[in-house]
Amino acid sequence: xxxxxxxxxxxxxxxxxxxxxxxxxxxxxxxxxxxxxxxxxxxxxxxxxxxxxxxxxxxxxxxxxxxxxxxxxxxxxxxxxxxxxxxxxxxxxxxxxxxxxxxxxxxxxxxxxxxxxxxxxxxxxxxxxxxxxxxxxxxxxxxxxxxxxxxxxxxxxxxxxxxxxxxxxxxxxxxxxxxxxxxxxxxxxxxxxxxxxxxxxxxxxxxxxxxxxxxxxxxxxxxxxxxxxxxxxxxxxxxxxxxxxxxxxxxxxxxxxxxxxxxxxxxxxxxxxxxxxxxxxxxxxxxxxxxxxxxxxxxxxxxxxxxxxxxxxxxxxxxxxxxxxxxxxxxxxxxxxxxxxxxxxxxxxxxxxxxxxxxxxxxxxxxxxxxxxxxxxxxxxxxxxxxxxxxxxxxxxxxxxxxxxxxxxxxxxxxxxxxxxxxxxxxxx
Amino acid sequence: xxxxxxxxxxxxxxxxxxxxxxxxxxxxxxxxxxxxxxxxxxxxxxxxxxxxxxxxxxxxxxxxxxxxxxxxxxxxxxxxxxxxxxxxxxxxxxxxxxxxxxxxxxxxxxxxxxxxxxxxxxxxxxxxxxxxxxxxxxxxxxxxxxxxxxxxxxxxxxxxxxxxxxxxxxxxxxxxxxxxxxxxxxxxxxxxxxxxxxxxxxxxxxxxxxxxxxxxxxxxxxxxxxxxxxx
Numbered sequence: 001x002x003x004x005x006x007x008x009x010x011x012x013x014x015x016x017x018x019x020x021x022x023x024x025x026x027x028x029x030x031x032x033x034x035x036x037x038x039x040x041x042x043x044x045x046x047x048x049x050x051x052x053x054x055x056x057x058x059x060x061x062x063x064x065x066x067x068x069x070x071x072x073x074x075x076x077x078x079x080x081x082x083x084x085x086x087x088x089x090x091x092x093x094x095x096x097x098x099x100x101x102x103x104x105x106x107x108x109x110x111x112x113x114x115x116x117x118x119x120x121x122x123x124x125x126x127x128x129x130x131x132x133x134x135x136x137x138x139x140x141x142x143x144x145x146x147x148x149x150x151x152x153x154x155x156x157x158x159x160x161x162x163x164x165x166x167x168x169x170x171x172x173x174x175x176x177x178x179x180x181x182x183x184x185x186x187x188x189x190x191x192x193x194x195x196x197x198x199x200x201x202x203x204x205x206x207x208x209x210x211x212x213x214x215x216x217x218x219x220x221x222x223x224x225x226x227x228x229x230x231x232x233x234x235x236x237x238x239x240x241x242x243x244x245x246x247x248x249x250x251x252x253x254x255x256x257x258x259x260x261x262x263x264x265x266x267x268x269x270x271x272x273x274x275x276x277x278x279x280x281x282x283x284x285x286x287x288x289x290x291x292x293x294x295x296x297x298x299x300x301x302x303x304x305x306x307x308x309x310x311x312x313x314x315x316x317x318x319x320x321x322x323x324x325x326x327x328x329x330x331x332x333x334x335x336x337x338x339x340x341x342x343x344x345x346x347x348x349x350x351x352x353x354x355x356x357x358x359x360x361x362x363x364x365x366x367x368x369x370x371x372x373x374x375x376x377x378x379x380x381x382x383x384x385x386x387x388x389x390x391x392x393x394x395x396x397x398x399x400x401x402x403x404x405x406x407x408x409x410x411x412x413x414x415x416x417x418x419x420x421x422x423x424x425x426x427x428x429x
Numbered sequence: 430x431x432x433x434x435x436x437x438x439x440x441x442x443x444x445x446x447x448x449x450x451x452x453x454x455x456x457x458x459x460x461x462x463x464x465x466x467x468x469x470x471x472x473x474x475x476x477x478x479x480x481x482x483x484x485x486x487x488x489x490x491x492x493x494x495x496x497x498x499x500x501x502x503x504x505x506x507x508x509x510x511x512x513x514x515x516x517x518x519x520x521x522x523x524x525x526x527x528x529x530x531x532x533x534x535x536x537x538x539x540x541x542x543x544x545x546x547x548x549x550x551x552x553x554x555x556x557x558x559x560x561x562x563x564x565x566x567x568x569x570x571x572x573x574x575x576x577x578x579x580x581x582x583x584x585x586x587x588x589x590x591x592x593x594x595x596x597x598x599x600x601x602x603x604x605x606x607x608x609x610x611x612x613x614x615x616x617x618x619x620x621x622x623x624x625x626x627x628x629x630x631x632x633x634x635x636x637x638x639x640x641x642x643x644x645x646x647x648x649x650x651x652x653x654x655x656x657x658x659x660x
Contacts, residue, residue, distance in 0.1 A: 005541045016529055323525045326486060327539040327586065328514025330507055422486045426525065 001333050010340035017313060021345065024302075024309040028349020029356055031299035032402045036357035036390060038295035042288035044365075044389035050280055056273035057216045058131060059253040060094075062260055064246045065269040077267045079243040087248055090262065092255035097126040098243040100230035106183045106201070108223065110176060113156040117149070118222045119180070121230020130249055132219065137174050137210030143229035147210040148173060151220035161220050173208045180204045182233045204233070216273070299405055302349065306409035310342050314417045321417055322425030331418040338414035339407055346406020350399035354390075357398075361388035433497065433594050433625045434460040434483060440491035441478050441649075452478045454649040455492065460594065465616065465626040467640035467657060469633065475649040476629040477598055483627060484517050484596045485509045497593050514543050518587025520597035524579040526571040526586075532558060533567040536586045543590065557585040561615055577608035584615060588624065595619075597628045601635055613638045617659070 014021050057063070064087070066079055077083065079098065087096045100121035107114050124139040127147070140147055151161040153171040182204065186197040206225070214220060225233075231241055248263070250256045256274040263270050314321070321334060369384045441453040452475045460466050468476040481487040483494055485501055494501040496516055504512060518539075519525075526535045536554040545553070558567055561581040571579050580600065587595045597616070601609030616626060616639050630636055636643045640657030 001542055001544055002546070004547070009541070012529065319525070320527050323527060324538070324542070325510070326484075326513065326519045326521075326525070328510055328542045328590075330510035330514075330542070332507070333510075333542055423481060426486075426521070 001329075001336070006336055006340055009337050010344055013313075013317075013337070014341055014344060017309075020309055020313070024305050025345050025349045025352060027302035027305040028299075028346060028402050028406065029352040031295070031302035031405070032350050032353020032398050033357040033360065034298040035292055035295035035401070036353060036394060036398045037360055037388065038291035039288050039394055040357070040361050040388045040390045042284060042291045043391055043394065044385075044387045045287070046281060046284035047389055048385045048387070049284070050277050053273055053277045053280060056276060057218065059274050059277075060250045060256060061130065062248040062250065062256060062263070062270050062272040062274075064248055064263055065244070065271070079246050079268075080240055084243075084246060087246065087263075090248075090259060092251050092259055094249040094251045095126070095129045097122060097130050097247040097249070098227070099245045099247060100227055100234065100241065101244045102182075102225075102230050102233045104182050104184055104233055104235065105180055107181045108156075109179045109181070110156055110171065110173060113171070115152070115155040115158075117152050117155055118218075119146075119225055119230065119233070120222050121225050121227045121233075123227050124224075127224060130247065132215070132224075133213040134210045135213045137208070139210055140224070140226055141209075143226050143232070144204070144206055145209045145225075146178070146206045147212060147224040148208055149220040149222045149224075150212050150214040152223060153211070155221065161217050174211060176208050178206050178208060180206055180233070184235050204229075299401075303405045303409040306342055306345050306406055307413060309345070310338060310410050310413035311416075313341075314338060314413050318420065318425050318428040321420050322422050322428065325420070325422035326426065334420075335414045335418040338417050339410045342406045342410020342414070343403055344406070346403040346409075347399065349406065350402025353402060354395055354398050358390060358395075361390055364388050431462050432459055433462045433464070434458070434627070435495040436479070436483065436492070437495070438492040439479070439482065439489055439494060441475070441482065441487070442490045452649050453482075453489075456646070456649070456651055458644060458651065460625060460627060462593075462625055463620070463623050464641050465620050465628065465639050465657070465659065467636035467643045468627065468629045468646055469631060469636055469643055470646040471631065474646045476646050479646070480596050480598050480627060480629050483594070484519055485512045486519075510542075514539060515590055516593045518590060518592040518595040520580070520583050520587050520595065520600045522599035522602040524571070524576070524583050524603070526579055526582055528571050531568045531570055532563060532574065532582045532585075535571070535582055536589050539586060539590050553589055554585070557589040558582070560588075560619075561585045575608070576604050577611055580604060580608075580612050581615065584612070584619075588619065594625045594627055597626060599630055600628060601630070601632070609635070610638075620659075 064079065066077060081098075084096050084098050087093055102119035102121065105116070105119050107116055124141070127139055134147070135150065137147070153173050156171050156173070157169055180203065182202045183199050184202070185199045190197050212219065227241075248259060250259050253274055256272050257278065260270045260272060260275055324334060365386050365388055368387050372385070436456055436458040439453050439456040440451070443450040443452055456475075456479060458466070468479060470476045478487060482489050482501070483496070485504070489502055492502075496512070499512070501509070501512065527538065530538070533551065533554050536557050537550045540550040540553060555564070555567060558564055561584050563578060563581055563585065566574065566578065571582070574582065587597075600616070601612055604612060613635060616628070620626060620639070626639070628635075628639065637658040639659060641659050643655050643657045644651055645653040645655075
């Protein structure tokens, strides 16, 4: 029997049970939709969560901090130039950027506006190496020059990252002079001798020479100065500085996990957007499987529907099966005809379910987005989140799965039809 | 003439609970190419069982049925289906057409399972229907045809594969005398073209009208073979 004739036989058989076919297919449509909607919700949530985790930093960057004995069990280590050199020698490490976080700055002021953005001391050429991009201006050359994160000018006006509006006011700070007030608190010894010792204040005049492009949230809200300037603000006196954090750049995002493992084994604490994304993705795989399994219950009911329809239709067509056998149909050919019918129900149900769930997902997204837009003042500014997201693999899987369920449900009835005794079948009324 | 079907010591038993029913008790029968053989006997005599075994719809309990050199008893299900597809054609008392297919579709059916291409199939089926006088009713569904016409479609379906033998089980049993006579004339005409028939009937007039030989079966045994009206 030729494939085309098989299709013809299958289609002409299905055509005479239109209502039953429609109802059975509807069952598969519902089953497929349930699975697709459930899994797409898991995928959509995963995407929005993982995407927002991308705000934590670039995919190849690892932030290294000094470890605590209590956590790692290893000896606490400090981050200094020697450790930086060690990190640079590690496999898959592109570059290492030591950072001095200024603890003592009280305030940054421009005319009447002020803010208390985080000041980070970093070698300017390292910023370039680590992919920090300038929106305008240049990187610092002297200790009195600073580069601002993209969100800092707005912070002078009291607008913080994440609460931007579409048409917010901004300050043009490029080339402007900013006054940093550094507060030095008395040391513990000085305090012990005289509890009345006052903190001392120093001010520095700094020139804004560059403004960075928008990046992750931490970068956007930071001000970058040179390593030496930051050490000075912190009142460091030693020639062997230690760093609060060191950023390690891996040569690929895939190498991040291995480097992190090695650093943790050395007794450091690490943090990377990549490893958090990986861990989160793993959790979401479980969420998707659980949601998919819930949707699968509807599919099991649909499968029973197909098996029932096929069993009924084979019973009604017993005599025809006898005729087909008498004119030379083999058991295998009979089996194929009925399996084909079950598979077609699966394909139609899968395609219908995909169409239905795509429309449902789109509607649900619109509804949820408008709810969110209505309840948050900045709703229109950021990109709308798709809570239901149907990736291509899910679409293909849904149709293939429905077809597979159709075939599987048809196996028993088809085998029964194929094994009918032709004489018994011919006598069937 | 050469031998088309050679039935040797054919036995068939049905077991129904405790009792064993001997339906065929060692039947010997040879049918030659171009011959029309009628099997006569009362109901329950085993004539239909003989026909079904020769047609590969039923299996013998003992003995041999050799058609064009192949022994049916040695064939598995798949091979037996192939045998029905190519070497035999069936005509039933109750026509047994598929109600949703047109006359052409019904006649094409054996060719579909034989894997004949669509265009060739349509030509062969149409020519078979023409040869039974239904060249103008190709697209009619069985319900739109009279009993006689339905049986003609069944005959066309039986011959479309060019089988070694055509098996007809009471082919006129559901027809009135006139229409039945027309079917017998059709069988005679086809026999004149060289086709071989094995026909069961309990109507002596039918046997007299078409058969070269008439085989009498009672209680599963051949009791008499005599010349038919055509011989």
